[in-house]
Amino acid sequence: MDRRSFVSRAGLAAGALWLPSGLAAGRRGPAEDRKALADAALGAARDEGASYADVRISRYLTQTISGRERAIQSVSGTESYGAGVRVLVSGAWGFAATADVTTDGLVRAARDAAAVARANATLQAEPVQLAPNRGYGEVTWRAPMRRNPFSMPMQEKVEFLVTVGDAALTAGATYVSFGLDLVNDRKYFASTEGSYIDQEFVRTYPSFTVTVVDRTRGFAERGSLAEPVGMGWEYLEGRERDGIATPAGTLVWGKMYDMVTDARRAAAEAREKLFAKSVEPGTWDLILDPSHLWLTIHESVGHPLELDRVLGYEANYAGTSFATLDKWKSGTFRYGSPLVNFVADRTQPGSLAAAGWDDDGVRTGEWDLVKDGVLVNYQATRDQAHILGLKRPQASSFAQSWRDVAFQRMPNVSLRPGRDRLTPAQLVAGVERGILITGDGSYSIDQQRYNFQFGGQLFHEIRDGKVVGMLRDVAYQATTQAFWNQVTAICGSADYRLGGSFYDGKGQPSQVSPVSHGCATTRVDGVTVLNTARATA
Amino acid sequence: MSAIDITEAEARALLQRALLQSRADHCEVSFRASARGNLRTARNAVSTAGMNEDHVVTVKAMFGRRSASASANQLDDATLRRTVHAAEELARLSPEDPEWVAPLGPQPYLAVPAAWSEATARLSPAERAGLSAPGLAVARERGCRAASYLEDTRSVEARLSSTGLFGYHRATRVDYSVTMRTADDAGSGSAAVDQNDVARLDTAGAARIAAEKAVASRERRPLAPGAYPVILEPLAAAELLALLMEALDARAADEGRSAFSRPGSGTRIGEKLFSESVTLRSDPTDANVPGSPWASDGRAHGSQTWIERGTLRALHGSRYWSEKSGTALPPQPSRYTMDGGGGTLEELIRGTARAVLVTRLWYIRSVDPRTLLYTGLTRDGTFLVEDGRIVHAVNNFRFNESPIAMLQDVQALSAPVRANGAMVPAMRLGRFNFTSVSDAV
Numbered sequence: 001m002d003r004r005s006f007v008s009r010a011g012l013a014a015g016a017l018w019l020p021s022g023l024a025a026g027r028r029g030p031a032e033d034r035k036a037l038a039d040a041a042l043g044a045a046r047d048e049g050a051s052y053a054d055v056r057i058s059r060y061l062t063q064t065i066s067g068r069e070r071a072i073q074s075v076s077g078t079e080s081y082g083a084g085v086r087v088l089v090s091g092a093w094g095f096a097a098t099a100d101v102t103t104d105g106l107v108r109a110a111r112d113a114a115a116v117a118r119a120n121a122t123l124q125a126e127p128v129q130l131a132p133n134r135g136y137g138e139v140t141w142r143a144p145m146r147r148n149p150f151s152m153p154m155q156e157k158v159e160f161l162v163t164v165g166d167a168a169l170t171a172g173a174t175y176v177s178f179g180l181d182l183v184n185d186r187k188y189f190a191s192t193e194g195s196y197i198d199q200e201f202v203r204t205y206p207s208f209t210v211t212v213v214d215r216t217r218g219f220a221e222r223g224s225l226a227e228p229v230g231m232g233w234e235y236l237e238g239r240e241r242d243g244i245a246t247p248a249g250t251l252v253w254g255k256m257y258d259m260v261t262d263a264r265r266a267a268a269e270a271r272e273k274l275f276a277k278s279v280e281p282g283t284w285d286l287i288l289d290p291s292h293l294w295l296t297i298h299e300s301v302g303h304p305l306e307l308d309r310v311l312g313y314e315a316n317y318a319g320t321s322f323a324t325l326d327k328w329k330s331g332t333f334r335y336g337s338p339l340v341n342f343v344a345d346r347t348q349p350g351s352l353a354a355a356g357w358d359d360d361g362v363r364t365g366e367w368d369l370v371k372d373g374v375l376v377n378y379q380a381t382r383d384q385a386h387i388l389g390l391k392r393p394q395a396s397s398f399a400q401s402w403r404d405v406a407f408q409r410m411p412n413v414s415l416r417p418g419r420d421r422l423t424p425a426q427l428v429a430g431v432e433r434g435i436l437i438t439g440d441g442s443y444s445i446d447q448q449r450y451n452f453q454f455g456g457q458l459f460h461e462i463r464d465g466k467v468v469g470m471l472r473d474v475a476y477q478a479t480t481q482a483f484w485n486q487v488t489a490i491c492g493s494a495d496y497r498l499g500g501s502f503y504d505g506k507g508q509p510s511q512v513s514p515v516s517h518g519c520a521t522t523r524v525d526g527v528t529v530l531n532t533a534r535a536t537a
Numbered sequence: 538m539s540a541i542d543i544t545e546a547e548a549r550a551l552l553q554r555a556l557l558q559s560r561a562d563h564c565e566v567s568f569r570a571s572a573r574g575n576l577r578t579a580r581n582a583v584s585t586a587g588m589n590e591d592h593v594v595t596v597k598a599m600f601g602r603r604s605a606s607a608s609a610n611q612l613d614d615a616t617l618r619r620t621v622h623a624a625e626e627l628a629r630l631s632p633e634d635p636e637w638v639a640p641l642g643p644q645p646y647l648a649v650p651a652a653w654s655e656a657t658a659r660l661s662p663a664e665r666a667g668l669s670a671p672g673l674a675v676a677r678e679r680g681c682r683a684a685s686y687l688e689d690t691r692s693v694e695a696r697l698s699s700t701g702l703f704g705y706h707r708a709t710r711v712d713y714s715v716t717m718r719t720a721d722d723a724g725s726g727s728a729a730v731d732q733n734d735v736a737r738l739d740t741a742g743a744a745r746i747a748a749e750k751a752v753a754s755r756e757r758r759p760l761a762p763g764a765y766p767v768i769l770e771p772l773a774a775a776e777l778l779a780l781l782m783e784a785l786d787a788r789a790a791d792e793g794r795s796a797f798s799r800p801g802s803g804t805r806i807g808e809k810l811f812s813e814s815v816t817l818r819s820d821p822t823d824a825n826v827p828g829s830p831w832a833s834d835g836r837a838h839g840s841q842t843w844i845e846r847g848t849l850r851a852l853h854g855s856r857y858w859s860e861k862s863g864t865a866l867p868p869q870p871s872r873y874t875m876d877g878g879g880g881t882l883e884e885l886i887r888g889t890a891r892a893v894l895v896t897r898l899w900y901i902r903s904v905d906p907r908t909l910l911y912t913g914l915t916r917d918g919t920f921l922v923e924d925g926r927i928v929h930a931v932n933n934f935r936f937n938e939s940p941i942a943m944l945q946d947v948q949a950l951s952a953p954v955r956a957n958g959a960m961v962p963a964m965r966l967g968r969f970n971f972t973s974v975s976d977a978v
Contacts, residue, residue, distance in 0.1 A: 071635050075605035075627050079620075082591065082610065095587035099540075099610050116586050119662035123673060125582040154630040162632065175792065213793040215801055218907050313579040315684035316716040316727070319899070319916070322977070324722075403589040444900045444935070446914045448977035451935050453912050455904060475904060475912070477935065477973050508577055508686035508714075530937070530972065532904045 034198075035138070038190035041085050041106035046192065048114035050087040052130060054191040054361060055110075057083040057101060058402040061150055065157055066179035070165045072158050082402040085109045089117035091127025097403040131385035131393040133362055135194025141356025144349050145202045145232035149182045152233060160236070160259075167260045168210045171267035174219075178208035178263070181228075181502060183514075187359075195361045202232050203352060203514055205502045206259050210266040212274055220472070222270040223457055225250070225291050225439050226257040228502040228514070230352045244497075246521075247428040248460035248467045250438050252291045254497050255350065269458060269470075276470035279459065281531040285434035286476065286524045287427050292456050293415070294499025294517035295440040300480040301335075301342050302413040302517065304449035305369050306396075306506075307378040307387065313408075318506050319447025322480065323375060325387075333375040336484030341416040342370040344379055346395055351412045352500045352514035358395035359406035367394060369413065373485070381408045400511040407507055414498075414518035418490035424521040427489055434462040435474060435529065440499070442475060453477045455532070473533040483524060491520035540570040540592040540612065541693060545705040548695035551594075551612065556697060558621040561598035561628060563640045564699045565835070566621075568594050571692040576665040579684040581676050586665070598624040602637035605630075636857040640700045644837040649706065652827040654734035657709035658691040665689070671741035672715045679748040685715035689735065696835060706830055709733055710958075713740045716917055717751035718978075724930070725978050726750025727897055727917035729772055731958060733827055750896060750918035754930035759974070760921060762934060766892040766948070767969040768885060768922060771956035773898045774875075774964050777911070779957075780901070781940040782817070782873055784909055785843060787854035787866050796909040796941055797852065804852060811847040812947035814878075818842045819870030826960050832868030841867050877950040877962025885951045885963050887925040892965060894920040894927060898936075909939045914975050933978075934971035943969055 038055045045053030060080045067073045083106055084097035094117025096109040149157070161178050168176035183203040190196045205228035213219040229235050238256030246252055251265060288296070304321040308314055311325075327333035335342075345366035346353045355364050360382040369377050382393040398409035428436065439457025446452075459471040478486075500516035543551070548568055555566045570592035577585045594617065595608040605627030609620045669687050676683035689711040697703050714729035727750070728743040769777075789795035790804040797805045820840040821828035831837055834856060843851050854866030878885075886894065896918030904910040915933045922928065946967030953960040 072632050073634060073636065075631050077607045077623065077627065078593070079607075079609045080591070080593070084589070092583060093585060095585065097587070097589035097591075099591050112588055116588060116662045119666045120576070120583040120586050123578070123583045123666055123670065125580075154627055158630065158632060175794070211794055215793050215798075219794040221906075311580065312682060312684060312718065313584050315579060315682070315718055315725075316577075316686055316714055319977070320718075320722075403591050405585050405587050407585060442902045442904045442912065444902045444912045444914065446933065446935070446975040446977035447899055447916050450977050451914065451973060451975040453904075453935060453937075473905070479976065509573070509575055509688060528973075532910060532937070533908075 034188045035190065035196055037101065037103060037106050038188070038196065040103045041110045042190060042192050044107040044110035045085065045087045045114065048087065048089060048111060050089050050114060052088040052192055053086065053110065054189060055083060055085045055106065056359065056399065056402055057188040059186045060401055061184040063150065063182040064179065065161055067161060067165060068177040069169060069175065070162055072161065075154065075158070080401060083109065084399065084402045084405065085113045086405060087113045087117055088128055089114050090121035092117045092121040092124045093128060094120060095405040128383050129386045131382050131390065133193060133360070133382060133393055135191065136197060137194060138196040141199045143200060143202045143230055143354060147233040148202065149204060149233045150184050164208060164259050164263045168208070168263040168267045171264040172212065172271055173210045173267035174213040175211040176208055176263065181205040189357065189359065189361055191361050193361070197357045197361060199356055201230070203228060203230055203502065204232060204235050206236060206257065208263055210263065210270050212267065212270040214274055217274055220270045220273040222266040222273065223439060224259070225252050225262055225457065226259065227291070227499045228352060229350050230354050230516070231350045246289055246436065246438055247425050248436050248438070250458055252289060252438060272470050273472050276472040278533055279471045279474045279529060279531050281529055283526050284529045285431050286527050287424070287431060287434055287436040287462065288522050288524060289436070289438045290497040290499055290519045290521060291439050292437045293519050293522055295443050296454055297413060297415055297517045297519060298501060298515070299443060299445045300449055300452055300483065301369070302410045302515070304480065305378045306408055306410060307380040307384050308408040310378060311387065314506065317508050322448045322450050328375050328378070331374070334373050334485060335370045335375045335481060336373045337487045338373045339418060339490055340370060340373045340484050340487050341368070342413060343367070343416055344369050344411045344413050346411045348412055348498070348516065348518065351498055351516035352502070353412045353516060358397045359399050360393065360397040362393045362395040362397065364395040379408060379411060384408065398513050400513060404509070404511050409506065409513040410504065410515045412516045412518065415490065415522065417493040417496045417520040421492035421494070422489055424491055424495060427491060427521055427523050428462055428467060429465040431462045432464060435471060436460040436462055436467060437474070450479050451477070452480065473531045475530045475532050476527045477530060478527050483527065486525045486527065487522060488525050489523040493520065495520040539590060541572040541590055541691065543570065543693055548705055549697060549703060552695060552697035555594060555596060555617045555621055556699060558618050559598060559625065559699065561600055561625050563599040565597040565696065566594065567694065567696040568592065569692065569694045571690055573688060573690045574660055574662065574665055575686065575688040576669050577686045578669055578673060580682050581673050594620060596621050596624040598628040599640065600628050602633040603628050603631045604634065638856045638860060640698060641702050641835045642700045643702050644704070644831065644835065646704045646830040646837050647822050649821055649827045649830055651824040652708035652733055654709045657689055657711050657733065657735040660689045660735060668713065668740045672744040675744040675748050676717055679717070679752055680720050681717040681748050681751050682720065683715055683717055683744065685713065687713045702835060704831055711735045711738055713738060713743060715744050715747045717747040719751050719755050722978060724751040724755035725917045726754060729957070731955065754918055757930040757932055760931040762971045762973050764968050764970050766965065766967055768889060768892050768894045768963060768965045770882060770896050770963050771954050771961040773895045775956040775959050775961040776898045776901055777940040777943070778875060778959065778961060780911060783869065785852045787852035787862065787864065788858045790852055791862060796907060797849065806849050806852060809848045810941060811844060811944040813847045814947050814950055815844055815847050815944050816876040817844040817873055819873040821872065823872070823874060825955055826872040826874060826958060828870065828872035834868065836868045838868060838870060841870065872958055874960035875953060875962060877953040880951050882951050882963040885949055885965060886922055886927065888949060889922050889925060889965060892922045893931065894922050904937060909941050910937060911939065912937045916977065933975040935973045935975055936970060937972045938970045
């Protein structure tokens with residue numbers, strides 16, 4: 001079979017299973033059928049005494065391709081289709097989900113959800129309060145996507161990844177593992193308030209880890225410096241020229257990624273790491289590239305400002321928060337230095353959390369969390385908005401699939417770039433003794449988000465304004481408020497980039513959500529650095 | 538009929554129906570259905586609760602050394618057909634896998650009757666509320682706010698291949714965890730229990746322990762970071778042991794990128810890496826922690842000793858690596874047991890001169906795979922033990938510690954108890970490295 005027939009057969013397979021138009025095919029039904037199914041569920045919920053109900057009929061496609069060295073080890077695709085019904089009966093929530101997406105199945109789910117709500121009402125101390133939200137009628141939203149990875153020939157994706165592995169090995173890697181996670185979601189939300197919202201999402205997550213082994217010195221690893229994105233295959237069509245050189249010469253990536261170039265460079269950088277100087281523990285000034293800092297923002301700003309954590313709803317698992325309501329009410333709590341502004345949104349194009357409406361049926365928008373260093377707001381769902389006295393709900397509700405109940409999940413939380421248009425080179429030039437950290441590595445933070453520890457992928461020593469060489473065994477420890485108050489410079493908007501998490505975990509049962517974090521290169525002074533090779537010595 | 542109630546004969550017929558669609562050289566079809574119910578409380582009230590059922594058919598098609606899989610969650614003939622065809626198309630388009638191994642034939646799967654409990658399988662929303670109610674009552678009595686989570690799962694799995702491999706397995710499980718915080722947020726305590734049979738699940742006992750710890754931790758005294766003797770309660774120990782079990786990977790060790798690689802070449806099998814009292818084993822038929830009869834690649838799980846009186850005896854690995862290395866490598870187990878002593882946690886505390894008692898660990902992440910170094914934090918009840926008794930609560934800590942290093946100085950073990958699906962003793966360790974203080978409560 002020649003390449004051309006491979007491609008045409010793959011196209012056939014795509015038509016059978018993988019096209020995002022799957023919902024419009026066969027018995028999955030066109031939009032009016034979904035509307036009829038949704039109305040049946042909502043009607044059944046009303047018959048059960050629901051004061052409010054919503055239904056999500058959703059289809060989820062994933063493709064995962066993974067391998068190592070020059071071989072593909074796993075190609076898999078999943079398709080999941082079903083519906084979840086949420087009802088408010090006697091002031092308590094109930095939820096039930098089913099893969100039986102028929103009128104009977106949805107009516108049964110609505111009744112099950114009502115039974116759950118009635119059982120819960122017996123334990124309920126105070127009734128659920130919903131912030132006002134209007135019905136939007138029949139509306140649609142689509143993630144921007146120039147090239148749908150699900151309608152591409154599999155052969156092209158496989159060959160692409162094999163090329164990545166080959167590039168790393170040719171450049172001196174001993175081993176390389178790589179993967180590509182692709183997601184295409186279609187969500188249809190309807191509520192008793194008259195919304196019928198049809199949305200389509202796409203997400204792309206390329207990753208690899210290069211290992212260089214020296215049986216006398218040990219081994220060193222360098223992971224991909226790319227980020228997962230809310231974009232299609234066009235993200236992976238970057239070339240070396242799309243890379244952005246850090247002051248250490250490392251190539252990092254913005255809206256386009258060249259995975260082959262990154263893999264090639266990773267091999268050389270992993271080898272360099274193997275022979276790099278072990279860091280001297282102590283106090284250092286840090287220059288943090290966005291490929292690293294997004295994760296610190298995620299853990300020390302995104303999570304502690306989730307209102308459900310603040311209120312204790314996550315106390316048994318994800319934890320609570322140091323950013324308590326009294327600090328917010330004071331209007332003077334200094335979360336960070338005056339340079340620090342954090343904003344929440346679900347609107348940035350190409351971001352992982354981008355959507356038109358959230359899973360409460362609330363229109364997405366943007367709002368300040370920390371302004372000029374002061375805590376000003378949180379992330380809240382519709383049934384929490386009254387606690388903050390909000391006039392309109394924020395769009396912070398998300399469920400990972402049709403079978404899971406929606407709850408408060410992080411929107412994109414980003415650090416606004418600085419106003420002074422600084423460049424990373426200018427930041428480095430002002431540092432006497434510091435470390436430039438690139439890429440995300442080990443991460444850990446306590447359950448109230450005070451004490452954190454982060455590693456990275458690459459560490460470069462800065463002496464007297466110049467990068468002088470690579471370091472290894474670096475991790476920094478700090479407390480959240482002290483760390484953000486030690487921010488002394490933030491680069492301008494030209495350096496602003498998105499990082500993110502494809503699988504942010506929270507809740508019981510645990511659910512994952514996709515979320516991006518934007519920032520520009522940032523300077524943080526006087527941070528405690530550990531030597532991880534000596535940590536147990 | 539709901540897919541979750543599928544019998545062995547019906548599962549075989551369903552999988553046969555899918556297999557008949559296949560034109561591949563070899564085809565493996567598996568089915569998994571699960572039904573879950575859950576009830577979550579926070580701030581002494583129900584926060585979310587729900588039920589869901591789902592099922593998935595996964596098809597793995599092979600043409601020579603090419604293979605791929607596809608799955609879907611609808612069971613009609615049309616969906617089965619296009620899922621099989623999608624797997625075949627993907628397989629034909631996949632490159633040849635140099636690590637291909639011949640399909641498995643029939644396997645000697647062990648029966649695991651203790652995995653299933655009819656009582657757990659039939660839990661109702663009202664019974665879930667009943668199991669959660671003691672936590673709320675204890676919280677009110679002790680002036681605490683309870684956040685708890687109860688989840689019950691029943692699942693059925695079946696697999697069939699064109700080489701005649703067939704298996705069918707049902708399991709239930711119920712988990713309850715509770716965190717109590719005092720009304721002034723100054724104290725926090727937690728406990729968690731899990732069982733296959735809900736009749737053995739003591740939610741009230743867990744709630745009492747969590748409340749006791751919350752109240753006792755209200756007045757904390759500062760303790761500086763440093764290396765201390767510790768008592769890890771079973772839940773805390775289980776977290777680190779699970780990471781150790783995962784790290785016993787033969788290929789990484791052979792390839793020189795593991796803490797179990799011997800400098801120069803080879804692995805550390807046969808070396809005494811741990812204290813004499815450390816023995817780790819797995820057995821899917823263990824009635825205390827019944828496991829799956831098979832691994833994800835279809836191999837049968839059997840009884841296995843991994844670490845015996847401190848000596849590393851076995852590493853786990855794939856079928857490919859077994860063939861390549863010429864070593865019979867068992868698959869990674871789904872459940873494990875660490876041998877212990879005869880006493881209780883309370884007796885272990887009574888025999889301790891000085892140690893930090895750790896209830897629970899949190900946010901554990903790899904720092905250095907060369908030494909299996911992990912970082913993480915203590916939470917929900919950290920106390921100082923002196924002269925055989927708990928003297929007061931202390932602040933929480935961040936730790937940087939390796940499960941290998943910590944098991945090199947095991948001073949005492951309690952009898953193992955079930956903790957997060959494993960049988961694990963409370964353990965007193967001579968040294969545990971706390972690197973900074975966490976202000977979290």
